[in-house]
Amino acid sequence: MSEQPAKAGVFRRYLLPALALKGVIIGGGYSTGRELIEYFLTIGPVGAMLAMAVAAAMWSLIAAMTFALAHHFRSYDYRAFIERLLGRAAVIFEICFLLFSILLLAVFGAAAGELGVSLFRLPALVGTVALAVCIAIIAGLGENAVEAMFKYVSMLLYTVYAAFLVLALTSFGDRISASFAAGGIEPGWALSGVTYGAYNIVAAVMILPVLQHQTSRRQAFVAGAIAGPMAMLPALFFLIAMVGFYPQILTETLPSDYLLQRMGSPAFRFVFQLMVFGALLESGVGVIHALNERALAFRAARKGKGPAPRWFRPALTLAILAGCMFVASRIGLVDLIASGYRLMAYVFLATFVLPLMTVGVYRLFRSSAQSHKTSEQPA
Numbered sequence: 104m105s106e107q108p109a110k111a112g113v114f115r116r117y118l119l120p121a122l123a124l125k126g127v128i129i130g131g132g133y134s135t136g137r138e139l140i141e142y143f144l145t146i147g148p149v150g151a152m153l154a155m156a157v158a159a160a161m162w163s164l165i166a167a168m169t170f171a172l173a174h175h176f177r178s179y180d181y182r183a184f185i186e187r188l189l190g191r192a193a194v195i196f197e198i199c200f201l202l203f204s205i206l207l208l209a210v211f212g213a214a215a216g217e218l219g220v221s222l223f224r225l226p227a228l229v230g231t232v233a234l235a236v237c238i239a240i241i242a243g244l245g246e247n248a249v250e251a252m253f254k255y256v257s258m259l260l261y262t263v264y265a266a267f268l269v270l271a272l273t274s275f276g277d278r279i280s281a282s283f284a285a286g287g288i289e290p291g292w293a294l295s296g297v298t299y300g301a302y303n304i305v306a307a308v309m310i311l312p313v314l315q316h317q318t319s320r321r322q323a324f325v326a327g328a329i330a331g332p333m334a335m336l337p338a339l340f341f342l343i344a345m346v347g348f349y350p351q352i353l354t355e356t357l358p359s360d361y362l363l364q365r366m367g368s369p370a371f372r373f374v375f376q377l378m379v380f381g382a383l384l385e386s387g388v389g390v391i392h393a394l395n396e397r398a399l400a401f402r403a404a405r406k407g408k409g410p411a412p413r414w415f416r417p418a419l420t421l422a423i424l425a426g427c428m429f430v431a432s433r434i435g436l437v438d439l440i441a442s443g444y445r446l447m448a449y450v451f452l453a454t455f456v457l458p459l460m461t462v463g464v465y466r467l468f469r470s471s472a473q474s475h476k477t478s479e480q481p482a
Contacts (some may be wrong), residue, residue: 115316118328118333119250122257123313124166125334126385127306129260130207134382135214136358139342142299145353148346150288152294154333155342157296162304163331165456169307170314170323172463175470179315180309180396188458196454203305203447204390211383218383221360222376234380235424238387240336242395249392250313256381263378264337266371267362271344275367278347301456302448308455309393320467391420414468 133139142158143151169184178184181200186193212231219230241248272279307327317323344362345352355361359379363372395416402411 106384116322117326117329119253119313119316120170121330121333122253122312123389124306124330125257126253126332127309127389129305129337129382130210130386133338134379135217136341136345137356139338140353140358142295143342144345144349146289146292148282148349149286150292151342153288154296154299155339157293157299159331159335161297161300162334163328165304165327165459166307166330167324167327168459168463170327171320172459173311173314173324174317174320174465175467179311180400181311181393182306182397183400188463199447199450199454200305204394205448207390208387211387215380217357218376218380221310221357222373234280234387237384237418238391239424241388242391242420245416249388252388253385259378260337260382262377264340267375268340268344270364270366270368270371271347275347279343280345282349298448301452305451305455306389308436309389312396327445335432356425364377373397391418391423394423395419400433
């Protein structure tokens with residue numbers, strides 16, 4: 104890795120972390136629209152926009168501090184980073200993180216199964232298995248394959264979401280305007296924004312492996328700052344489209360498919376659903392890559408253990424997926440998002456966000472002050 108930062112360009116230093124963060128966040132709920140209903144649209148169209156702004160600002164601030172602190176610690180897997188931040192209490196975070204990873208992969212599996220049913224009328228298990236196989240292939244190939252996937256799937260995703268918004272405005276723009284004009288701000292929009300931002304931003308520690316291209320704390324901070332709006336932009340496009348069918352869309356399991364059917368373009372519906380599968384793939388690979396890097400770091404730290412054999416990554420990936428993705432067959436997508444995610448939001452506020460914004464900020468400022476004092480000393 105020593106030569107990588109020197110060769111890395113603007114994309115890897117600034118954009119790759121933002122795309123990776125978006126890739127993990129977009130997940131099974133965001134990509135299908137279910138999360139956006141659960142945390143935003145239930146508080147009304149205008150309240151949803153305000154809550155979304157709160158969440159995006161929160162993502163930017165916390166991602167910037169996380170990336171800068173990771174660069175300061177030189178810790179690029181989540182366990183090493185959290186151990187430096189929390190000390191012995193890191194075990195609490197790791198238990199919660201592993202449970203959250205299981206929940207995320209279950210959501211991705213449930214969403215992929217719903218896509219298979221909606222698009223091809225296949226049994227839900229087929230979509231879940233197809234996603235698991237694709238995740239295993241890419242994650243098993245290692246870091247370069249993961250970074251390439253974030254780049255190319257993101258290009259597809261932003262393009263399709265932009266086209267989705269254009270089609271929505273041309274198909275039912277009058278309904279969207281009428282819903283916004285009617286207002287609608289339910290109490291608690293700020294809390295909804297903080298809750299959504301809190302459980303999602305744990306993705307910042309999932310994507311630490313892609314930060315190894317950065318050569319300064321400033322690069323890390325800027326990459327984090329731009330990650331918030333970049334990660335939220337597709338959600339904003341999606342939310343604006345959903346407002347056109349508020350409040351009846353609130354009960355839909357797959358809001359994306361509900362809107363696509365009303366746009367009257369079967370070809371675009373097919374393209375969009377494939378993009379959603381790509382978004383689920385991004386998210387799943389991001390989670391698995393974080394777990395793989397943690398396992399590799401643990402293995403390397405053990406006495407007498409050399410580089411991992413080539414089969415280690417794909418074998419570990421398949422074992423993780425086999426152990427948790429099929430939780431989705433037992434619990435529905437709506438229930439997973441509505442119950443599990445809110446609980447995890449409070450857990451990560453306590454074990455990640457609060458320590459980061461107190462202990463982490465203190466360490467960064469102390470380090471900066473010491474560096475400034477050293478630079479002022481006469482030679």
